[in-house]
Amino acid sequence: MTALAPEGTGAPGRARLAARTLRSDRWWLQPLITVSVLVAFIVYSTVRAFENANYFAEPYISPFYSPCITTACEGNTFPELFDGPAFLTPALYILIVPLGFRLTCYYYRKAYYRAFWLSPPACAVAEPHAKYTGETRFPLLFQNLHRYFFYAGLVFNVILTYDALLAFRNAEGEWFHMGLGTLVLLTNAVLLWLYSLSCHSCRHIVGGRLVHFSRHPVRYKAWTFVSKLNPKHMQYAWISLVFVAFTDLYVRLLATGAIDDPRFF
Amino acid sequence: MSYEANLRVWRGDADGGELQDFTVTVNEGEVVLDILHRLQATQTPDLAVRWNCKAGKCGSCSAEVNGRPRLMCLTRMGTFEPDESITITPLRAFPVVRDLVTDVSYNYDKAREMPPFVPPERDADGNHRMQQIDVERSQEFRKCIECFLCQDVCHVVRDHEDNKPAFAGPRYLMRLAELDMHPLDGVDRRRLAQDHFGLGMCNITKCCSEVCPEGIKITDNALIPMKERVVDRKYVPPTWLGNAIRRRRQ
Missing domain, CATH: 1.10.1060.10 (Alpha-helical ferredoxin)
Structure with a gap:
């Protein structure tokens, strides 16, 4: 029990109840899980982004370092575009795109507004803030840039799919071979495509902005397809997040020699 | 099968109020609104509650049941444990008129x-x-x-x-x-x-x-x-x- 919030449910005229919430279920569990998984991912990805090693094991490259665009890169999966200062790892140049895409994603916004900012922590549970302006001001106004991160994310998806195709080679660079790592990179690329194509901005861009579907039958079909994926956006968001970290871990274990890649053919 | 349910119902008006405890009979298949009607009929004839269709189509019987905004006519008593205490309050985002009725x-x-x-x-x-x-x-x-x-x-x-x-x-x-x-x-x-x-x-x-x-x-x-x-x-x-x-x- 907490004191009445004068600005909220304790405002004059409303039913006088001191409880912040009368919910008797475990409403705190969902935000707790969200915080735990996201913090674990942030810690792991930050460590890996600064590690600057063990991200390439022929023919596999970690998605955290792809596209690898500097001359300092291991492997040869992408054109090396420039020299960078030694203290900046190749990952730091590119992670802004997936980070920005997920940070401005409509699903993740719900998740972290609830879990980190407690705004609100759960439905019908009072938030602790005295003032609320939502996404009307800087910096949250920038959430409206989501579609641009979506476009950039599509380019990354193409590159990561290309990485998965390159993984159909053996360590000598010969084609038509496959190992468990190929399957891991391929699954990672498929999950990232599912996450991107189920995006709310994607749904709007392919057809949602239209008023007359009947005049644009192809875009209507595209919108219908994305609308079928869209209700699973949350699931794709979590699965792809966990799997991208797993993919990186798999490549790291191969690169450090901790495990060997089982080869299928 | 019938049982006696523990109900905590908010009673009061804009000047103040409190949760009051009641014990009310519940029959199989009943919803929260049925129980409130039984409460009105047997113990608190002056309990204010807004309702109309009892079919989830008029949107009148909105309230908060165990802290969750719900239609009372669609909230089955079978979703609660028989020994569970059920708290019913008016909508907490709007000014209260009396008991479970708010000014929307x-x-x-x-x-x-x-x-x-x-x-x-x-x-x-x-x-x-x-x-x-x-x-x-x-x-x-x-x-x-x-x-x-x-x-x-x-x-x-x-x-x-x-x-x-x-x-x-x-x-x-x-x-x-x-x-x-x-x-x-x-x-x-x-x-x-x-x-x-x-x-x-x-x-x-x-x-x-x-x-x-x-x-x-x-x-x-x-x-x-x-x-x-x-x-x-x-x-x-x-x-x-x-x-x-x-x-x-x-």
């Missing part, structure tokens, strides 16, 4: 502010024509029964009374989306949604969708598409730049 006029004020549907001239035969696939998106939103559970649960006004003048709430932002998507509506409501009805205040935490008794995907199908339409209108860089220059000239 905030919603009617917002409804009056909505610019009406503006259709084009009728065809020569006196009809309006539209394709089913053009109008079916909007039809989902027509299922709304105006129970105002989404308005009640939305933390923008529930936790911040001072936001009420600037924020229309999910029900009316959904109405804006409904009209904006309508093939025959002639008004551009995107700027209005952001600047006058507070769409930017929505942080899409989806509580409105969670409580909707009609199962309308308010956030995914109305609010987020409307936010994207506002981006088209206000935040695409050339549009944004043009607006900034226009404002400067004025």
